[in-house]
Amino acid sequence: xxxxxxxxxxxxxxxxxxxxxxxxxxxxxxxxxxxxxxxxxxxxxxxxxxxxxxxxxxxxxxxxxxxxxxxxxxxxxxxxxxxxxxxxxxxxxxxxxxxxxxxxxxxxxxxxxxxxxxxxxxxxxxxxxxxxxxxxxxxxxxxxxxxxxxxxxxxxxxxxxxxxxxxxxxxxxxxxxxxxxxxxxxxxxxxxxxxxxxxxxxxxxxxxxxxxxxxxxxxxxxxxxxxxxxxxxxxxxxxxxxxxxxxxxxxxxxxxxxxxxxxxxxxxxxxxxxxxxxxxxxxxxxxxxxxxxxxxxxxxxxxxxxxxxxxxxxxxxxxxxxxxxxxxxxxxxxxxxxxxxxxxxxxxxxxxxxxxxxxxxxxxxxxxxxxxxxxxxxxxxxxxxxxxxxxxxxxxxxxxxx
Numbered sequence: 001x002x003x004x005x006x007x008x009x010x011x012x013x014x015x016x017x018x019x020x021x022x023x024x025x026x027x028x029x030x031x032x033x034x035x036x037x038x039x040x041x042x043x044x045x046x047x048x049x050x051x052x053x054x055x056x057x058x059x060x061x062x063x064x065x066x067x068x069x070x071x072x073x074x075x076x077x078x079x080x081x082x083x084x085x086x087x088x089x090x091x092x093x094x095x096x097x098x099x100x101x102x103x104x105x106x107x108x109x110x111x112x113x114x115x116x117x118x119x120x121x122x123x124x125x126x127x128x129x130x131x132x133x134x135x136x137x138x139x140x141x142x143x144x145x146x147x148x149x150x151x152x153x154x155x156x157x158x159x160x161x162x163x164x165x166x167x168x169x170x171x172x173x174x175x176x177x178x179x180x181x182x183x184x185x186x187x188x189x190x191x192x193x194x195x196x197x198x199x200x201x202x203x204x205x206x207x208x209x210x211x212x213x214x215x216x217x218x219x220x221x222x223x224x225x226x227x228x229x230x231x232x233x234x235x236x237x238x239x240x241x242x243x244x245x246x247x248x249x250x251x252x253x254x255x256x257x258x259x260x261x262x263x264x265x266x267x268x269x270x271x272x273x274x275x276x277x278x279x280x281x282x283x284x285x286x287x288x289x290x291x292x293x294x295x296x297x298x299x300x301x302x303x304x305x306x307x308x309x310x311x312x313x314x315x316x317x318x319x320x321x322x323x324x325x326x327x328x329x330x331x332x333x334x335x336x337x338x339x340x341x342x343x344x345x346x347x348x349x350x351x352x353x354x355x356x357x358x359x360x361x362x363x364x365x366x367x368x369x370x371x372x373x374x375x376x377x378x379x380x381x382x383x384x385x386x387x388x389x390x391x392x393x394x395x396x397x398x399x400x401x402x
Contacts, residue, residue, distance in 0.1 A: 021166070024154070024183075025045065027053055027371065028388040035129040036396030037132065039399065039402070050122070075377045076376045078356075078375075084356045085359070086390050091113060097124070142154060173198060180339070194353065196375040202343035202379075204243060208331060211331055223296075227253040228263070252379055264330045268327060274323035281311055284311070286311075288304060349373055368399070371388045
């Protein structure tokens, strides 16, 4: 490592300058990693500016962490992989940075932590990275990565660079309009690493016909509901869309949904629809009016369709069908709303190939993967950005010792 610093100091006279480390990706994890250790490093970003996605997260307010974060808030094939990094970097650690920089933030009742302006977070990370000997180069596309003679050769649109340590922080496939690509995954495969199948997550669910037709009629309406996917039950706001369902409860459920899995929705959690309708079996009003105190009549009428009949005239089969549709509507989504609307990418480079304490690859010395590129996906509510900080900090600690 002493040799590397000597080469760095004679950079102007060196035909083949070797960086201590190169970070590919100027998003949340890449910038934070660069800001956490002082060795001379190069950060390569293909966008015109770093932190493009970070600047628009949380509706421009950046849900940067959650006070309640635990490893149980993440989906990963290696069950306990997240533990070490999360234990070493807590929400309070990021709060201390904001307090030090006098950047205001808000704490919501459910533990979510929001900056008042996402761009302040981006500017903070860029500023701190630069003070830590980081050369940030934007509009630089990485074309190929190879390892030769103990060094990584990084071929880019702006030339070829060499480094002893390489950090892949290019994120997933979500937000393609902001420059997201599958570079981290393609590179992993080229280097012989396994990638867990990718899928959009924290996304809306598309409904099949005729359910989609009903959803279109209700698009824009929101209610409290309960979503069941496999053994997971998510409670919260559900939003009807032109494609099917969205809203926080549905986004959370999508994290656990796999293709061909059925989904069950309870539009009236806490209310036994069958018991209520039976109680009103002699009522001459339609079901939608009888249930109006629990659910807007328009929503009930649209969901029940032909089963919205007068209670006094309802046959047993109609009664059961109506109760099922409101308390346990089961359907198989035709897919999610896709990467363009997904908050994150589930799946990624298999974590079993990496050290949970440092994020370094076990089989390729000097190679680090951090953030969303790894097979670690958090729930909605600040967990994914917290993983960006925690995994980046873990890699930075290891890099600082070299």
